[in-house]
Amino acid sequence: MAKSAVKFRDTVAEYERISAQIAARKFAPVYLLMGEEGYFIDALAEQLASTILDEAARAFNQITVYGRDTEAGQVINLCRQMPMMGSYQVVIVKEAQQLRGIEKLSYYTQKPSATTILVICHKEKSVDRRSAFYKGCAANGTVFESVRPRDYEIASWLQQFIKGQGLAIDTKALSMLTDHLGTDIAKIANELRKLTVSLPEGTRRITDADVEAHIGISKDFNNFELCKAVVTKDMNRALMIADHFACNPKDNPLLLTIMALFGQFRDLFVVNYLRWLTRHKGKPFPSDQELMRILRKSNTFILGEIKQQASLWDNRKVFAVLGLLREYDAKSKGLNAGGAPDGELLRELLLKIFLL
Structure with missing residues (x-):
């Protein structure tokens, strides 16, 4: 199956649109909520479950089943029943990725009942867009794809x-x-x-x-403070934070620390490169608004700090730091680490950075 073209920003925008429609009581006969990021799927399913029917009607006309405990034919039979003393019945299928014979739901989604609202929560991955099941949901209902953010x-x-x-x-x-x-x-x-x-x-x-x-996140010993200490070349402060991390490895995974440092030095590299283009190629340096877009930042204060910190590092050293971070990213995952604990690897990495 081809990789989805949906971006996280698309997921957020579509989530807000569907949520607003539900709040306005504009319901679709079928909701296919699918994808890797479960938060938005759960939020929409919960909103539908608490909005379509009032509390009294839910006891008679709202049914929740789980994919691992049922099969497509049973879901179709439930959907074709008539509601008791109300306009709608609601059928919610949770963990639908485990539903046996899920493709058979296409027999229903191609012509859904006017008195049933079917909510399909398909987590962990998306449904194949080429399938008759997906096409039926897209043609006669609402399809929502939830992707994980970068x-x-x-x-x-x-x-x-x-x-x-x-x-x-x-x-x-x-x-x-x-x-x-x-x-x-x-x-x-x-x-x-x-x-x-x-x-x-x-x-x-x-x-x-x-x-x-x-x-429970320390305001003095965290990745924000570590990154700040490293880029401002405060070795004593950086090593003090690293020692704290070594004493609390579960709260401070090395991989997350490396990701934070990589993002910080990537920003410095971009700013320095743009400055080089200005000096040597005569290209205008981007405005703050444009630079915020390039660096994917939403705060001018952060932008000012990045520009100030970039002046402390030339890009040959920044490039070398990025190389070290890639090396220790591999070590954090057990490659050529020699059995060293995360705390020791972090201290070793920081010393190499400061000795560049």
Whole structure:
């Protein structure tokens, strides 16, 4: 099956569109919610389950089945039943990727019942677009594909997610969350829910102290502070943070640290290259707005720091650092690491960077 052309930004936009339609009670007869990122699939399924029918009607007209425990024929029979004392019945199929004979659902999706709303939650992968099942869902219902974000896409999504809850977040607090929690949106959303519930009444801005207090990420010993120490060439501070990481390896995976450092030096490389083009080729240096687009940043303060830090590194050294990061990325995955623990590998990597 060909790789999907859907991007994370497409997923977010389509999620918001479908969510708004559900809130306005504009329902499709079939919803195929599919893809690798389960957070949006679960959110839409939950919204449908709590919106289509009122609480009393759900007891009679809402059925949830699981793919591993049923087969396509049983789902079709459920969908063809008439609702009891209401306009609709709702059939929700969870873990549909495990449904036996899922392709047979095409017999139903090609001509769905007007009194049934079928919600198919197909996680882990997408349905083959060439299949009759997919084509039936696309022609007669709503298809939603949920793709996972890249590391550089998380921060902007998280800012908007927090804004949607009537809050703002400081730059450092945002970096602490994205560096520590990675790209697992469900995990991020869950941690944020715990954090927002714990915030004092009237709080409108999340700070690094809030993240430390309610999520348990140190505001002094984290990837944001480590990256800052490295690019500003503060070796003592960087090694102190590395020693803290070595004492808490489960909370500070080496792979995430390497990803954070790689992103930081990649940005420095791009800025220095653009400056070289300006000096040697006469090309105008991009405006802040254009540079933010190139670097995929959403904050002018961060942009100012990157430009300042880039002046401390020439691109020959930046290129060498990127090479070291690739080498230690492989070592973090067990290749030629010699059995060294993550803490030792990180300290070794930092010393090599500072000795360049």
